[in-house]
Amino acid sequence: MKKPAAPSRKNVTINDIARQANVSKSTVSRVLNDSTPVNEDKRTAVLEAMKAMNFEPNIFARSLAGGQTKTIGILTQNIGSPFYDGISQGVLSRLTGTSYSPIFADGQWKPEIGYAALETLVGRKVDGLILVGGRLPMDQLQDLRERLPCVAVGRKIDEWESQCLYVDNEEGAFQATNHLIELGHRKIAHITGIIDHPDSIHRLEGYKRALQEASIAFDEDMICEGLFDGESGVKAIETLLSRSKDFTAIFAANDLTAFGARLALYRQGISVPEDVSIIGFDDQLEASFATPPLTSVRQPAKEMGEAAADALVKLINKQSYEIPDFPPELIIRESTQEVK
Amino acid sequence: MKKPAAPSRKNVTINDIARQANVSKSTVSRVLNDSTPVNEDKRTAVLEAMKAMNFEPNIFARSLAGGQTKTIGILTQNIGSPFYDGISQGVLSRLTGTSYSPIFADGQWKPEIGYAALETLVGRKVDGLILVGGRLPMDQLQDLRERLPCVAVGRKIDEWESQCLYVDNEEGAFQATNHLIELGHRKIAHITGIIDHPDSIHRLEGYKRALQEASIAFDEDMICEGLFDGESGVKAIETLLSRSKDFTAIFAANDLTAFGARLALYRQGISVPEDVSIIGFDDQLEASFATPPLTSVRQPAKEMGEAAADALVKLINKQSYEIPDFPPELIIRESTQEVK
DNA sequence: TTGTAAGCGTTATCAT
DNA sequence: ATGATAACGCTTACAA
Numbered sequence: 001m002k003k004p005a006a007p008s009r010k011n012v013t014i015n016d017i018a019r020q021a022n023v024s025k026s027t028v029s030r031v032l033n034d035s036t037p038v039n040e041d042k043r044t045a046v047l048e049a050m051k052a053m054n055f056e057p058n059i060f061a062r063s064l065a066g067g068q069t070k071t072i073g074i075l076t077q078n079i080g081s082p083f084y085d086g087i088s089q090g091v092l093s094r095l096t097g098t099s100y101s102p103i104f105a106d107g108q109w110k111p112e113i114g115y116a117a118l119e120t121l122v123g124r125k126v127d128g129l130i131l132v133g134g135r136l137p138m139d140q141l142q143d144l145r146e147r148l149p150c151v152a153v154g155r156k157i158d159e160w161e162s163q164c165l166y167v168d169n170e171e172g173a174f175q176a177t178n179h180l181i182e183l184g185h186r187k188i189a190h191i192t193g194i195i196d197h198p199d200s201i202h203r204l205e206g207y208k209r210a211l212q213e214a215s216i217a218f219d220e221d222m223i224c225e226g227l228f229d230g231e232s233g234v235k236a237i238e239t240l241l242s243r244s245k246d247f248t249a250i251f252a253a254n255d256l257t258a259f260g261a262r263l264a265l266y267r268q269g270i271s272v273p274e275d276v277s278i279i280g281f282d283d284q285l286e287a288s289f290a291t292p293p294l295t296s297v298r299q300p301a302k303e304m305g306e307a308a309a310d311a312l313v314k315l316i317n318k319q320s321y322e323i324p325d326f327p328p329e330l331i332i333r334e335s336t337q338e339v340k
Numbered sequence: 341m342k343k344p345a346a347p348s349r350k351n352v353t354i355n356d357i358a359r360q361a362n363v364s365k366s367t368v369s370r371v372l373n374d375s376t377p378v379n380e381d382k383r384t385a386v387l388e389a390m391k392a393m394n395f396e397p398n399i400f401a402r403s404l405a406g407g408q409t410k411t412i413g414i415l416t417q418n419i420g421s422p423f424y425d426g427i428s429q430g431v432l433s434r435l436t437g438t439s440y441s442p443i444f445a446d447g448q449w450k451p452e453i454g455y456a457a458l459e460t461l462v463g464r465k466v467d468g469l470i471l472v473g474g475r476l477p478m479d480q481l482q483d484l485r486e487r488l489p490c491v492a493v494g495r496k497i498d499e500w501e502s503q504c505l506y507v508d509n510e511e512g513a514f515q516a517t518n519h520l521i522e523l524g525h526r527k528i529a530h531i532t533g534i535i536d537h538p539d540s541i542h543r544l545e546g547y548k549r550a551l552q553e554a555s556i557a558f559d560e561d562m563i564c565e566g567l568f569d570g571e572s573g574v575k576a577i578e579t580l581l582s583r584s585k586d587f588t589a590i591f592a593a594n595d596l597t598a599f600g601a602r603l604a605l606y607r608q609g610i611s612v613p614e615d616v617s618i619i620g621f622d623d624q625l626e627a628s629f630a631t632p633p634l635t636s637v638r639q640p641a642k643e644m645g646e647a648a649a650d651a652l653v654k655l656i657n658k659q660s661y662e663i664p665d666f667p668p669e670l671i672i673r674e675s676t677q678e679v680k
Numbered sequence: 681t682t683g684t685a686a687g688c689g690t691t692a693t694c695a696t
Numbered sequence: 697a698t699g700a701t702a703a704c705g706c707t708t709a710c711a712a
Binding site for chain 2: 056058059060061063064069071074078079080082085086088089092093096097101102103104105106108113116117120121123124125230233234256259260262263266285286288289290291292293
Binding site for chain 4: 011013014015025026028029030032033035057058060061062063064065066067
């Protein structure tokens with residue numbers, strides 16, 4: 001591990017480089033940003049001088065003069081939720097080692113706060129923005145994209161086309177429900193997420209489509225509204241039971257809710273998966289170690305974060321980029337089994 | 341929700357304010373930083389002008405000229421782990437609304453990366469630094485603190501005295517083990533965390549002390565080395581079983597490991613808590629919804645993050661501050677019960 | 681292609 | 697207490 005460089009009080013500036021390489025500041029600036037063609041020999045001279053003197057451009061001077069800030073804004077909604085954290089992790093790890101530093105802001109799921117946070121970020125003149133999830137209204141996002149390069153992860157924004165990375169929630173939910181159907185289940189309950197959240201809506205749709213394709217009638221009584229938290233799972237089971245509807249399987253909108261449901265079942269002496277199968281969504285770390293290990297739909301959160309960072313950096317530098325596909329993946333564990 | 345201010349192309353600068361308030365730039369700067377006494381009338385004139393024109397100091401100009409960057413560096417070790425995330429959440433939420441913005445860097449538990457990240461942060465001239473966990477060697481931290489205001493959370497650094505926020509791991513582990521003892525358990529196994537990690541060491545010590553105070557002989561065979569992950573819990577149970585040692589209770593170094601242990605027990609047909617009691621550490625969200633809900637030791641992560649942010653801001657502004665106490669708290673749920 | 685010089689918005693050092 | 701004025705390090709017309 002390298003020790004810090006000797007405290008050479010003065011920082012080396014482009015002036016130093018210019019002198020060393022026998023060119024003017026402007027030329028140094030030019031090779032630095034390769035904004036204008038520069039003779040090959042001078043260019044290498046400059047490059048060498050920079051290396052030799054261990055030059056690091058001063059971000060503040062740079063920004064003040066109107067250049068890049070080498071800063072990327074990241075607007076999350078809630079540090080601490082497994083899926084979004086996975087994304088942040090990916091973004092962060094991909095940005096490490098590049099010249100870009102991430103500034104975080106947390107919207108706490110409140111549009112006002114999110115909006116204020118956005119203002120802060122823009123005020124900081126970030127070179128680009130990564131939106132992690134969130135529910136900011138469209139119109140504001142619209143002019144945001146016109147002001148600076150943006151990428152959204154874990155959220156589909158219709159008008160943003162190639163600047164959105166998300167998994168197909170409808171498809172994931174379809175797979176989950178279909179898995180249950182293939183195991184012979186016909187009475188499948190669904191615990192939704194926050195009801196007006198796009199992810200919840202799509203997951204509900206996927207559930208419906210699976211039923212439909214299997215010619216199973218959709219039953220309103222099989223739906224319980226949840227909030228993506230554990231308590232929702234508990235309450236949903238109580239509700240379901242109180243409706244005295246038979247069900248042999250549950251598709252929960254996320255893992256945490258699935259855990260809650262599993263707990264409520266346990267309290268009622270109903271076995272999983274013998275009596276009831278459960279499937280979650282997210283495949284968070286804990287799913288593998290639940291009792292029994294939870295079948296779930298995996299979203300490649302970290303990979304999405306990485307891709308988002310890559311895409312944004314390219315976008316900033318006006319390079320072309322391609323966004324890979326992020327298919328949801330069914331992870332079959334032990335909480336689901338054939339219906340008796 | 342307010343719409344963005346009209347796009348008044350030019351930003352308002354201290355020059356504008358100076359003109360408006362009929363003073364010089366310097367005076368404006370003075371009231372801005374209240375670095376030097378200014379006549380009351382001029383001061384109010386300036387203040388009013390600033391309000392009227394909606395002035396926002398330019399961070400970059402400011403930093404370039406040698407002032408504060410209004411930026412705080414946060415070095416985490418791994419976004420995605422419940423305890424540290426809780427801290428980050430607290431820090432973030434407390435910084436929202438202040439004039440400080442957080443720049444994150446992730447050390448990924450590797451000292452080299454952490455060190456590089458630190459360099460980046462320092463290079464960005466952050467006004468202060470929050471170290472979230474981590475294992476950077478002392479000597480480097482030492483001169484770090486001399487260079488800029490620092491606060492460490494979730495880690496005890498001896499020489500840092502009042503700039504460290506952490507819970508007493510030894511005490512928490514003591515409470516956990518003691519709880520088991522009070523329930524009549526005498527054969528208590530412990531699954532450690534990463535063995536040379538300070539938290540692991542302290543938790544092991546707390547465990548030992550509890551045994552000792554209850555006059556229970558410490559038995560090396562009751563210790564299994566783990567890695568703070570779920571797999572460790574699974575393996576530990578297998579090891580324990582293979583040693584054919586009796587045990588009626590387990591204290592796991594964290595919740596995730598406890599989940600793993602609980603799963604392995606389930607596979608062996610050993611009931612929790614009827615046959616074996618389990619207690620974890622961290623009280624992460626999922627602990628409440630495990631089956632059965634996991635007894636655990638809660639660390640007030642978010643509160644610690646908040647306090648850290650507060651302390652750092654005060655430290656930066658040379659105000660005095662006080663660091664509250666963060667006692668670990670035993671959360672008793674259903675995974676522990678009296679020994680049969 | 682390259683150099684000169686004028687900003688960018690603050691803070692800090694002088695005088696006054 | 698206040699006002700000029702010189703940095704701060706870089707980008708970017710504008711000239712050459």
